[in-house]
Amino acid sequence: EAQVTQNPRYLITVTGKKLTVTCSQNMNHEYMSWYRQDPGLGLRQIYYSMNVEVTDKGDVPEGYKVSRKEKRNFPLILESPSPNQTSLYFCASSSSEHNSPLHFGNGTRLTVT
Amino acid sequence: AQRVTQPEKLLSVFKGAPVELKCNYSYSGSPELFWYVQYSRQRLQLLLRHISRESIKGFTADLNKGETSFHLKKPFAQEEDSAMYYCALKTSYDKVIFGPGTSLSVIP
Numbered sequence: 606e607a608q609v610t611q612n613p614r615y616l617i618t619v620t621g622k623k624l625t626v627t628c629s630q631n632m633n634h635e636y637m638s639w640y641r642q643d644p645g646l647g648l649r650q651i652y653y654s655m656n657v658e659v660t661d662k663g664d665v666p667e668g669y670k671v672s673r674k675e676k677r678n679f680p681l682i683l684e685s686p687s688p689n690q691t692s693l694y695f696c697a698s699s700s701s702e703h704n705s706p707l708h709f710g711n712g713t714r715l716t717v718t
Numbered sequence: 719a720q721r722v723t724q725p726e727k728l729l730s731v732f733k734g735a736p737v738e739l740k741c742n743y744s745y746s747g748s749p750e751l752f753w754y755v756q757y758s759r760q761r762l763q764l765l766l767r768h769i770s771r772e773s774i775k776g777f778t779a780d781l782n783k784g785e786t787s788f789h790l791k792k793p794f795a796q797e798e799d800s801a802m803y804y805c806a807l808k809t810s811y812d813k814v815i816f817g818p819g820t821s822l823s824v825i826p
Contacts, residue, residue: 640816646818647817695762708764711760
């Protein structure tokens with residue numbers, strides 16, 4: 606089944622403790638992206654990647670890192686999480702073909718205390 | 719500037735009534751426009767894209783380049799349509815810009 610898989614679904618951590626949220630897709634998509642969803646603010650892009658070893662900042666990249674060593678994986682790294690990073694995070698992927706839509710993961714709800 | 723606006727944060731309609739969720743965009747290039755839907759506690763999923771000009775779950779959306787709009791319409795709302803709806807613009811550089819979303823509530 607074609608899908609985007611994020612792990613974990615829920616994560617509670619403390620300020621400053623490094624964490625990684627994994628994202629994997631099995632559709633051979635070139636494009637992958639991370640979003641955070643906050644009430645009243647909608648979806649905001651954190652980072653995106655056009656292909657392996659190509660990453661770029663989105664609208665809210667501060668406090669986050671990503672890597673794209675393999676085509677299928679696009680982990681999101683929080684080196685020193687802070688409470689303002691408490692949010693619902695979505696990973697998404699799409700092919701580079703014209704008008705191809707995004708496929709989303711199930712989301713990761715992160716709480717930083 | 720590239721931007722997507724959805725003027726209504728919340729929209730409530732009665733079951734069986736027509737519904738229109740508004741979306742306007744700002745983009746100088748040739749836009750690729752999408753509607754995504756998020757049901758409660760679920761992932762976002764594609765509802766419509768302008769290129770396909772199809773009707774999904776009774777919803778349609780027409781791209782109006784003159785008015786830079788891509789409004790989502792359904793003639794008769796159903797309770798199962800209650801969800802969060804996001805309009806999205808994909809630029810020529812593959813960047814996807816989302817609107818703030820409209821929460822649709824269909825009253826039985």
